[in-house]
Amino acid sequence: MNIGQASSSSGISQRMIRHYEKIGLIPPAVRRNSGYRDYDQRDVYTLRFIGRARDLGFPIEEIRTLLALWRDRDRPSAEVKKLALSRAAELHARAAALESMRCTLEHLADTCHGDDRPDCPILHELEWGTP
Template identity: 70%
Template sequence: MNIGQASEASGVSQRMIRHYEKIGLIPEAPRRDSGYRDYSPADLNRLRFIANARDLGFPIEEIRMLLDLWNDRSRASAEVKALAMARAGELQRKSVALEAMRRTLIDLAERCHGDTRPDCPIIERLAQ
């Protein structure tokens, strides 16, 4: 299977497939005589796994660990769970930070007339 088809089937862009290969997240694809990369169904599964992990907010290095755990038949689910919980905590931390910013902006905006006059608590706050 060509990289284009692998990309299509896995939802990972060609660019990222090559990138993942370069950083060793996926093994180097065998090449045909033409130099084209050739992918197997197993490669597709690996790519889909990566795409799913990315969609859940895992950074590359944690995906690397998850892939190792996936391939480790004697893995302890505790390890996977710990990674997931740590990731959930990090996501929450970020989410809370964003929400705090949003809340501040909303509060300031509510106190802003929002008309043609120049006075504005938002600007005042920024200039503070």
């Protein structure tokens, strides 16, 4: 199948497929006599794997590791679990940071009169770090 078909089947854009080839995340596609890339079902499975890993927040280098573990049928599952738990902890920390920012913004908005007066605790916080 050509790159457009591989893209449709995997849910990964053509641009990203080319990028993944360029950075060595996936092997270069076999080329037809015409020079066009030719993908098979195994390539589509790999692209779907990458897409799901990206959706779960794994960065490229961890996806590279996951791909190696996926291909190694003798790998201990403990390595995979360790990566997943590490990513979950990272996401938890980011979620907590986002929640803190949301609470701060809501507090600042609550302290702002939001009228024609120039005094604004939101801008004061951004300038000085205190409302």
